[in-house]
Amino acid sequence: MGSLINRGALGALALAAVLAAPFAGADPAAAQQLPLNKATRSALGQEIALTYTVTGIGLPILSANFNISLAKNRYTATSVVKTEGIAGLMLQSRWDTRTEGAVTAAGLRPVAFRADIATSRGRGAVAIAWDGGRYKIRAVPENKPERTAALKKHLTGTMPDPLTAMIATALATTGKPCKGAQRVFDGRRIVELAYKFDKPVVLRGGPHYN
Secondary structure, eight states: OOSOOBOGGGOBOOOOOEEOSOOSSOOGGGGOOOOOOHHHHHTOOEEEEEEEEEEETTEEEEEEEEEEEEOSSEEEEEEEEEEOHHHHHHSOEEEEEEEEEEEETTEEEEEEEEEEEEETTEEEEEEEEEETTEEEEEEESOOOHHHHHHHHHHOOTTOOOHHHHHHHHHHHTSSSOSOSEEEEEOSSOEEEEEOOOOOOOOOOSSSOOO
């Protein structure tokens, strides 16, 4: 998808991220914050709503809704991703996520993240709180001891959640969107988000495109 919507400082929100397999050997250098220049920070103060629908043979399969609030010194974002149509009947799934944090010259600094997942196989939830560079993690069901030990070994205090990472990448790379990769933490795994630019899309006559 790449550059889908161009609204103010957000530029092209790189929501076409690819989640790789759990990353066992996270490099702390790859987890650093992406700095925001003065022009980007001065343009903040926006409310952004994005809606995506994935279709197959003309039928809806998946929907995704993102609501992002970017104030001068603080941000919040929520997302709802769920299966639709036949896919929803066969494999009903819904993912609700929310993040919030501070906007600084050094980049976005998350303070809390939560994900609630409901599927045909059951429900689960995970929450992260950042406290002075440390992570406080609550999960249902709980993370297994061996997973917790592996996470503690590789986590750094600057590794963001997936929502924060995508917004930060869009803000910091408005000139050349959808490039690079960033390691993130979702409460259970360290994964790598890889951004790929497809093509620019100019919206004419309304906020929708096919």
